[in-house]
Amino acid sequence: MDIKLFDSELKVMDVLWREGDSTAKHIANLLTEEVGWNINTTYTLIKRCIKKGAIKRTEPNFMCHALIPKEKVQEAETDELIDKIYDGSVDKLFSALLGRKKLSKAQIEKLKQIVGSLE
Amino acid sequence: MLSFINLLKMSFSGAVIILVIILIRALCMNRLPKRIFLALWMIALFRLLIPLSVSSPFSIYSLAQRSEGGEDILNAMEEMPAGELGFSTYQKQESQGEKENILTEDVENKKTNLETVYTERYSVLEDIDDKGEYAGEKADFSILAAVYLSGVVIFAGFFIGSYAKSCKKFSLSIPVDQEKAQNWINLHCFKRRISMRQTEFTQTPLTYGIISPVILMPKTTNWKDEKQLAYILAHELIHIKRFDAVTKIIMVGALCIHWFNPMVWFMYNLLNRDLEISCDEEVIRQFGEKTKASYARTLISMEEKRSGLVPLWNSFSKNAIGKSAMEERITAIMKMKRPSVIAVFGGMVLVFVTAIAFATSAIAVSEKDYLKRLPFEDLSDDESDKLLALWFEGYASMTVTDFQEKAWELTDTRAYMDLIEDFSKSEYAIQMEEGKEADALNEYMDYFYHVFEPLTAERWQVRAFNGIIVTDLKPENHAQVSWEYIISLRILKPDELKVGEYRDARLFAEEDMRSFLQIRKEAELSDASYLAEAARETVNKIERERSSEKLEVSIEYVLFPLEESLEDAVNVQVNEQWDETLAPYLEFGLTYEYTPSKDNPGNGLRMFWEGAEVRGIVDEERGMWITEHTGDSMYSEDAVELYVVYEKEGRRPRICGKAYE
Numbered sequence: 001m002d003i004k005l006f007d008s009e010l011k012v013m014d015v016l017w018r019e020g021d022s023t024a025k026h027i028a029n030l031l032t033e034e035v036g037w038n039i040n041t042t043y044t045l046i047k048r049c050i051k052k053g054a055i056k057r058t059e060p061n062f063m064c065h066a067l068i069p070k071e072k073v074q075e076a077e078t079d080e081l082i083d084k085i086y087d088g089s090v091d092k093l094f095s096a097l098l099g100r101k102k103l104s105k106a107q108i109e110k111l112k113q114i115v116g117s118l119e
Numbered sequence: 120m121l122s123f124i125n126l127l128k129m130s131f132s133g134a135v136i137i138l139v140i141i142l143i144r145a146l147c148m149n150r151l152p153k154r155i156f157l158a159l160w161m162i163a164l165f166r167l168l169i170p171l172s173v174s175s176p177f178s179i180y181s182l183a184q185r186s187e188g189g190e191d192i193l194n195a196m197e198e199m200p201a202g203e204l205g206f207s208t209y210q211k212q213e214s215q216g217e218k219e220n221i222l223t224e225d226v227e228n229k230k231t232n233l234e235t236v237y238t239e240r241y242s243v244l245e246d247i248d249d250k251g252e253y254a255g256e257k258a259d260f261s262i263l264a265a266v267y268l269s270g271v272v273i274f275a276g277f278f279i280g281s282y283a284k285s286c287k288k289f290s291l292s293i294p295v296d297q298e299k300a301q302n303w304i305n306l307h308c309f310k311r312r313i314s315m316r317q318t319e320f321t322q323t324p325l326t327y328g329i330i331s332p333v334i335l336m337p338k339t340t341n342w343k344d345e346k347q348l349a350y351i352l353a354h355e356l357i358h359i360k361r362f363d364a365v366t367k368i369i370m371v372g373a374l375c376i377h378w379f380n381p382m383v384w385f386m387y388n389l390l391n392r393d394l395e396i397s398c399d400e401e402v403i404r405q406f407g408e409k410t411k412a413s414y415a416r417t418l419i420s421m422e423e424k425r426s427g428l429v430p431l432w433n434s435f436s437k438n439a440i441g442k443s444a445m446e447e448r449i450t451a452i453m454k455m456k457r458p459s460v461i462a463v464f465g466g467m468v469l470v471f472v473t474a475i476a477f478a479t480s481a482i483a484v485s486e487k488d489y490l491k492r493l494p495f496e497d498l499s500d501d502e503s504d505k506l507l508a509l510w511f512e513g514y515a516s517m518t519v520t521d522f523q524e525k526a527w528e529l530t531d532t533r534a535y536m537d538l539i540e541d542f543s544k545s546e547y548a549i550q551m552e553e554g555k556e557a558d559a560l561n562e563y564m565d566y567f568y569h570v571f572e573p574l575t576a577e578r579w580q581v582r583a584f585n586g587i588i589v590t591d592l593k594p595e596n597h598a599q600v601s602w603e604y605i606i607s608l609r610i611l612k613p614d615e616l617k618v619g620e621y622r623d624a625r626l627f628a629e630e631d632m633r634s635f636l637q638i639r640k641e642a643e644l645s646d647a648s649y650l651a652e653a654a655r656e657t658v659n660k661i662e663r664e665r666s667s668e669k670l671e672v673s674i675e676y677v678l679f680p681l682e683e684s685l686e687d688a689v690n691v692q693v694n695e696q697w698d699e700t701l702a703p704y705l706e707f708g709l710t711y712e713y714t715p716s717k718d719n720p721g722n723g724l725r726m727f728w729e730g731a732e733v734r735g736i737v738d739e740e741r742g743m744w745i746t747e748h749t750g751d752s753m754y755s756e757d758a759v760e761l762y763v764v765y766e767k768e769g770r771r772p773r774i775c776g777k778a779y780e
Contacts, residue, residue, distance in 0.1 A: 007318070095367070
């Protein structure tokens with residue numbers, strides 16, 4: 001069974017693969033420096049990895065151990081997941097370059113035409 | 120509840136502006152610099168959120184006031200429940216005291232007939248009923264308010280939830296390690312620190328954050344395509360520079376507040392579109408007009424890339440009215456050209472005119488404007504005009520001396536003075552239906568009798584104003600307290616005293632007296648000595664408060680505590696009448712008693728003679744039959760009918776009784 005991990009989760013795994021078994025706190029501190037996440041964010045990610053079966057936690061001190069080797073990890077198919085995750089109102093709350101709706105081929109063709117005709 | 124009305128006002132005028140902007144947009148979208156539309160949307164936002172308003176004669180609401188149709192609409196809005204003013208259009212310029220409908224009466228002419236006492240007097244102590252009405256309307260209002268507030272909470276919750284969820288996802292983003300992009304950002308100096316990150320959770324570059332903005336790039340970004348990067352970054356940086364994030368949040372805020380207003384939803388959609396389009400405009404401006412096509416194609420290819428996997432048949436992309444957002448955008452980009460001076464200037468004028476016309480409220484209209492003629496039959500138009508001309512604009516702030524000078528100068532002719540004298544002597548009944556005109560007329564009459572005439576009369580230094588206040592205790596035939604008074608105003612410093620102060624001194628003194636009586640409980644009103652004492656104290660206080668070194672106020676009065684009720688008074692009269700009628704027969708042994716009861720006023724007379732009840736007295740000589748009533752069942756069995764017999768000599772009557780058969 002292949003485990004699918006997001007980029008953010010992969011970053012966490014990266015640390016473990018690099019440093020070996022580490023405490024959650026240690027991972028969090030490293031990532032704060034490298035990536036700029038706050039401690040809570042990292043902890044959330046570690047928990048997600050644990051849930052997905054990529055990390056095992058041992059006590060004391062919340063020790064994390066990578067359960068899977070680097071090679072076995074598959075990048076999550078972001079496309080299918082994004083449809084579920086992408087929030088419709090994002091482009092209204094934030095300044096997004098492109099709109100929310102995906103365009104059909106026909107619509108894209110039409111846009112190309114418009115450019116051509118008005119050039 | 121005042122603020123709820125204000126909200127509806129704001130929502131309505133906001134909707135009007137939005138409609139106008141939509142029209143302008145439909146007609147001139149590609150002919151005006153896009154920044155104009157942003158400015159217009161700001162006007163709309165301002166109208167939706169800021170309760171302050173500036174009045175201007177050029178406002179469409181001012182114009183509506185003048186036109187008949189508009190006036191009807193504005194009138195309807197003014198009749199909104201809870202008694203508050205619907206629009207700020209009708210602002211009274213003079214003191215609020217004019218609202219009273221008490222008329223000062225010439226007490227010297229008062230008749231003492233009982234009927235007149237109760238029909239001719241006016242009292243203003245009847246507010247209780249009105250308040251009762253308002254209470255009912257206020258109840259409906261709170262259901263409405265509850266629905267409204269829950270709407271606000273729901274929408275706010277939705278948006279805040281969305282925002283928080285997105286931010287949480289974005290926080291998992293990873294910093295971008297691309298030198299060139301970093302360099303580009305550093306080139307543009309920003310006070311705030313801008314970072315660039317990437318995540319798989321977005322398919323389009325976006326920017327978020329206000330204090331430390333972040334440009335979030337999709338994971339699938341082609342970092343080698345420098346041209347594309349340049350466009351993306353330029354676009355996002357412009358958003359950051361313009362604080363568009365703040366604008367969007369304000370828009371969402373307005374949407375939550377005005378969630379019931381469909382025009383605001385349109386605005387939400389269009390404003391966001393226009394933020395993007397004007398950003399594109401700025402990008403083109405930076406890179407040069409020639410890059411239009413290149414920029415447009417970049418956008419399309421980015422769109423293509425992310426939509427690529429969408430199968431042909433899965434193509435419903437709902438178009439809003441007209442073009443889809445992307446179509447509108449691409450078209451706008453391709454049609455962009457360096458704005459001509461005319462376009463820029465025209466745009467600015469448009470913004471200015473829209474702001475003045477739609478964002479301002481109507482000017483205050485004074486009462487005077489509503490009264491064109493005095494509606495009295497025997498006045499000619501010319502006479503009416505002359506009389507109305509006496510109503511000076513801003514009279515309240517003139518000093519008495521200035522006022523008099525102006526008045527005497529104006530009315531210097533014999534004809535004019537005669538007209539005024541005749542007018543003041545005649546008695547006019549005001550027969551107008553309610554409405555602005557009637558109010559204005561009342562105000563004019565009040566002004567004439569209480570301000571103009573007293574101040575311009577020969578003996579203006581001292582003037583007495585009569586009045587009367589009556590309570591309005593229920594039930595209707597209840598006894599009432601009546602308070603007759605004379606307020607004397609003596610002007611001490613006419614060159615300093617303002618006319619408004621003169622008018623208000625009397626008005627407020629009356630009001631104070633009225634409220635004194637209104638507050639009294641019935642027990643207090645019945646206690647004659649208490650009432651007299653309290654009244655005296657109050658009147659002294661009023662005299663002190665309303666007097667000044669410019670004007671002396673003194674009040675004389677007569678206070679009648681609770682009288683017998685009307686019924687009682689009537690009974691007394693009836694009693695007296697019976698006394699008079701039956702007096703001649705008393706010496707013959709007639710006795711009677713009169714005990715009126717509530718159920719049969721007037722009935723209750725019982726006559727007796729020599730031990731028997733008397734049914735009636737027949738006096739043929741006088742042609743009278745004196746009887747209480749003629750029914751059989753009321754009298755005891757041995758009741759008698761009395762006959763008055765006149766002895767031939769001396770014509771002295773005597774009575775002999777006969778049993779009734």
